[in-house]
Amino acid sequence: MKKMKIYFNRWFSVTYHYMNAIRDNEDGMEFEIYGTHPDPGHMALQGCDVAEVEPRVTGREYVDFCLDFCRRHQIDVFIPRWNMLDISRHISLFEEIGTRVIVCSDTELLEQLMEKDRFYESVREKGIMEIPDYFTVSNAAQFQQAYEALRARGHDVCFKPCNGEGGMGFRVINNESDPLQELFGYALNSISYEDALRAFSSAPSFPNVMVMEVLEGYEYSIDCLSDRNGKLLTAIPRRKERGRLRLLEENEELLAIARNVAEVYRIPYNFNIQMKYRKDTPKLLEINPRMSGGLHMSCLSGVNFPYLAVKSALGHDIGPLHPKFGILGSHIEQPFIIDVQKVSGVHHV
Numbered sequence: 001m002k003k004m005k006i007y008f009n010r011w012f013s014v015t016y017h018y019m020n021a022i023r024d025n026e027d028g029m030e031f032e033i034y035g036t037h038p039d040p041g042h043m044a045l046q047g048c049d050v051a052e053v054e055p056r057v058t059g060r061e062y063v064d065f066c067l068d069f070c071r072r073h074q075i076d077v078f079i080p081r082w083n084m085l086d087i088s089r090h091i092s093l094f095e096e097i098g099t100r101v102i103v104c105s106d107t108e109l110l111e112q113l114m115e116k117d118r119f120y121e122s123v124r125e126k127g128i129m130e131i132p133d134y135f136t137v138s139n140a141a142q143f144q145q146a147y148e149a150l151r152a153r154g155h156d157v158c159f160k161p162c163n164g165e166g167g168m169g170f171r172v173i174n175n176e177s178d179p180l181q182e183l184f185g186y187a188l189n190s191i192s193y194e195d196a197l198r199a200f201s202s203a204p205s206f207p208n209v210m211v212m213e214v215l216e217g218y219e220y221s222i223d224c225l226s227d228r229n230g231k232l233l234t235a236i237p238r239r240k241e242r243g244r245l246r247l248l249e250e251n252e253e254l255l256a257i258a259r260n261v262a263e264v265y266r267i268p269y270n271f272n273i274q275m276k277y278r279k280d281t282p283k284l285l286e287i288n289p290r291m292s293g294g295l296h297m298s299c300l301s302g303v304n305f306p307y308l309a310v311k312s313a314l315g316h317d318i319g320p321l322h323p324k325f326g327i328l329g330s331h332i333e334q335p336f337i338i339d340v341q342k343v344s345g346v347h348h349v
Helices: 015-023 059-073 084-089 091-096 107-114 116-126 140-152 179-183 193-200 252-265 295-301 305-313 340-344
Strands: 004-008 031-037 050-053 077-079 134-137 157-161 171-173 209-213 219-226 232-240 246-248 270-278 281-288 327-329
Touching: 004 015, 004 059, 015 031, 015 295, 015 305, 031 059, 059 084, 059 091, 077 305, 084 091, 084 107, 107 116, 116 134, 116 209, 116 281, 134 140, 140 157, 140 193, 140 209, 171 193, 219 252, 219 295, 219 305, 232 252, 232 295, 246 295, 252 270, 252 281, 270 305, 295 305, 295 327
Parallel strands: 004 031, 004 077, 031 050
Antiparallel strands: 134 209, 157 171, 157 209, 219 232, 219 270, 232 246, 246 327, 270 281
């Protein structure tokens, strides 16, 4: 049986773990891993059997690059992160050359998921979980009004770009910090109201930002696995503990939310729901329609999330899954010898 060819485009460094999880699968299926990234020294490329440097382009031009890559290398399964929406819009072009794409093909839903305020409104309409108090702003006056309204409701305030990823652009407004003390401490994600307003006032408008209540309770990432039709197969609530500790917790309230999200939105393959508690109420932060940056921690449950998504994309049924909960996990850095030949051998396209 020939090795199946899997292609990751521009992903996170932790994708190195996901590539190895696919290789080290429980069924003994054999794979070749292909990858592209604009940085030839990126860690994700070290996990690849074949790697190339991709061009710094977007839109249809980037889709054409990925399509050509899949055609040249006869890729069986493509797992995109960068430019997911454009790739999803042209998924039929990949299917025509025999490449299956692990992406949400419902482009309207994908657009909502990438614009957090739009998705919040969808969740509010469907009533499947609680969302934070928030306002969407695009100029300094709107920011000032949103801040004052949330403070009047008794909330501490934070903000984040509507289309941000991970912690990019996230700030908590803190008016009681000591600037001198902060200079000698760790870099923080806080900012004073005056500094935020000054920054937002430096331009007549800016891309949409969500100004919202600060949630002070436990934060969870719920890693979910569905089949190619969006039927939920399993979910792992992963609670952030102090430092790098993560607890895989059998939280029935959050598992019910995962089932509701899957039933309503039918997101295929891997997706991640981020929740945070306000007192006893979990509220939505965001949903990522892809493998999360911490998915390797949830794999400690015994569920091989990256491989099972590939297995489903290839048309195989996934049997009953029995994840282990109550696991407290963490990770540490490990010295790694870079394969210089692999990096220097990567050719520019």
